[in-house]
Amino acid sequence: MNVTPEQVEPARIEKAVTDFLSRLDKLVDGFDAQTSLYADGAGLDSLETAELSAVLEDEFGTDPFSCDEMPETLADIVVFYGAVKV
Amino acid sequence: MIELLRRVAVEDPARVAIVTHDRSVTYADLLASAEAAASELVADEVTRFAALSHQADVMIALLAGASSVGVEMCQYPPVSEAEVAELAWRFDHDLIIDEPRSSPRWADGEGRAGADAADPVHRPDRPHLVLTTGTTGAPRGVRHDWSRLLRSTRRVRPAPGQRWLLAYGLHQFAGLQVLLHVFAAGATLVAPAPRRPVEGLAAMRGLGVTHASATPTYWRFLLAELRADGGPTPELQQITLGGEAIPAPLLSQIRTAFPDAEVSQVYAASEFGATGSVRDRRSGLSTEVLARGEDADVAMKVVDGELWVRSRIGMLGYYGEDPVDADAWRPTGDLVEMTDDRILFRGRSSEIVNVGGVKVHPLPIEERVGAVAGVDMARAFGRPNPMTGSIVAVEIVPVPGADIDQIKTAVREACKDLDAAARPRSIRFVDHVTTSGDKIIRRAQ
Numbered sequence: 001m002n003v004t005p006e007q008v009e010p011a012r013i014e015k016a017v018t019d020f021l022s023r024l025d026k027l028v029d030g031f032d033a034q035t036s037l038y039a040d041g042a043g044l045d046s047l048e049t050a051e052l053s054a055v056l057e058d059e060f061g062t063d064p065f066s067c068d069e070m071p072e073t074l075a076d077i078v079v080f081y082g083a084v085k086v
Numbered sequence: 087m088i089e090l091l092r093r094v095a096v097e098d099p100a101r102v103a104i105v106t107h108d109r110s111v112t113y114a115d116l117l118a119s120a121e122a123a124a125s126e127l128v129a130d131e132v133t134r135f136a137a138l139s140h141q142a143d144v145m146i147a148l149l150a151g152a153s154s155v156g157v158e159m160c161q162y163p164p165v166s167e168a169e170v171a172e173l174a175w176r177f178d179h180d181l182i183i184d185e186p187r188s189s190p191r192w193a194d195g196e197g198r199a200g201a202d203a204a205d206p207v208h209r210p211d212r213p214h215l216v217l218t219t220g221t222t223g224a225p226r227g228v229r230h231d232w233s234r235l236l237r238s239t240r241r242v243r244p245a246p247g248q249r250w251l252l253a254y255g256l257h258q259f260a261g262l263q264v265l266l267h268v269f270a271a272g273a274t275l276v277a278p279a280p281r282r283p284v285e286g287l288a289a290m291r292g293l294g295v296t297h298a299s300a301t302p303t304y305w306r307f308l309l310a311e312l313r314a315d316g317g318p319t320p321e322l323q324q325i326t327l328g329g330e331a332i333p334a335p336l337l338s339q340i341r342t343a344f345p346d347a348e349v350s351q352v353y354a355a356s357e358f359g360a361t362g363s364v365r366d367r368r369s370g371l372s373t374e375v376l377a378r379g380e381d382a383d384v385a386m387k388v389v390d391g392e393l394w395v396r397s398r399i400g401m402l403g404y405y406g407e408d409p410v411d412a413d414a415w416r417p418t419g420d421l422v423e424m425t426d427d428r429i430l431f432r433g434r435s436s437e438i439v440n441v442g443g444v445k446v447h448p449l450p451i452e453e454r455v456g457a458v459a460g461v462d463m464a465r466a467f468g469r470p471n472p473m474t475g476s477i478v479a480v481e482i483v484p485v486p487g488a489d490i491d492q493i494k495t496a497v498r499e500a501c502k503d504l505d506a507a508a509r510p511r512s513i514r515f516v517d518h519v520t521t522s523g524d525k526i527i528r529r530a531q
Binding site: 045046047049050051053054055058063065066 | 441442469471472473474477479506507509511512514
């Protein structure tokens with residue numbers, strides 16, 4: 001599904017990411033935009049990160065993990081969708 | 087092939103050979119058409135040609151006629167005009183017969199002087215060309231010889247009462263196998279047009295089909311049609327599956343839907359021919375096939391998880407390439423697993439999904455997903471991913487009215503004990519799964 005930039009609101013991105021983490025039982029206490037998605041935070045492994053990239057691509061039409069700099073946090077993902085022109 | 091028609095035409099000329107949606111053709115009439123076609127091919131000095139029409143009775147007469155006079159026929163699949171031109175270029179076809187009973191179309195656009203019809207002559211070489219589906223690249227031409235193809239009919243017993251559904255295209259090797267079996271048995275071919283499952287089901291009900299051979303994907307669609315329309319279940323005596331791996335849940339569904347039918351599985355391919363059939367209603371092949379010995383027409387062995395075949399009834403070789411040695415072993419591309427007394431198919435080597443360096447077979451995943459309540463049909467395949475190269479993805483056709491969130495949860499639950507790399511990481515709901523030649527496409531995309 002391709003979307004226009006104004007549709008990719010931070011709240012939608014946050015919901016997609018936290019829903020995903022909840023399903024994997026990895027929404028740690030105190031999770032916020034600056035919490036690492038990986039070892040010291042939510043603890044996503046490589047396959048779970050691959051799955052998150054597919055979830056985001058399905059939801060928003062493009063995938064922040066395909067860009068040069070891999071997102072570390074929810075904030076990075078929000079920045080990606082804020083900058084990208086889909 | 088014409089000798090099969092001739093044998094029945096002499097014995098019982100009025101026996102019906104082919105039934106289509108609008109006509110019946112007797113063995114005598116089919117033989118006469120085949121002999122007329124043979125005469126015309128000889129008179130026009132044709133040595134090889136491509137055929138486009140898919141009108142069964144006309145094409146079968148042409149096929150039998152060509153086979154009797156050593157003219158190489160190649161039935162093209164139903165494709166666009168541009169693709170026909172591409173195939174003609176690739177396989178050097180100067181002559182294309184597009185419509186039945188019309189003038190042949192020569193690729194150079196020139197006419198040919200009509201010679202007087204001549205008596206068919208019998209030639210030592212009786213070639214036939216079958217095109218592969220080209221699902222993993224450009225189609226290849228598989229060269230056969232009728233003398234080899236007919237060897238597989240030696241064990242067919244007469245069965246004039248059988249009415250076989252033609253669910254395959256005549257351009258497919260499996261369609262050719264059905265033709266040979268039907269005419270060797272002196273049975274009747276029921277050829278609906280088009281040949282989709284919905285028309286196949288109608289032909290089963292309305293045209294007295296007793297036997298049907300099709301791919302597992304075709305049977306999945308046919309079962310869905312049967313459930314959807316609520317009409318009577320056809321009274322089939324035999325169901326044959328082949329052409330792709332057969333999931334155990336599908337076998338179970340077929341047994342439930344057709345409790346009185348014999349169920350057989352055929353393992354065959356354009357390249358090595360038919361290897362025989364399995365009738366024990368269990369998935370896979372018996373390991374007994376690995377002990378057939380040197381004298382067998384077809385022998386099999388397993389090498390590093392892949393099935394290899396040595397076939398003396400298989401192809402002569404690929405078009406444009408050197409002939410193959412009939413006594414040489416060849417990999418089939420079918421990945422198998424040995425469990426107790428069975429050889430179970432795990433998918434094609436071209437379908438393996440590489441998930442971060444871990445090789446995953448999509449077929450067992452597809453079987454699990456297909457068995458989940460609310461799933462009408464499923465397809466597992468590799469989806470490109472920037473993190474791991476690929477992930478396992480599934481597409482699901484849900485049963486009408488099913489709750490897709492519940493299905494997603496149930497699919498994840500059904501797959502949670504799989505290796506982490508094999509668990510579906512992408513689940514999508516679709517109206518139809520991608521198929522080619524009535525087979526599910528599982529290669530990475």
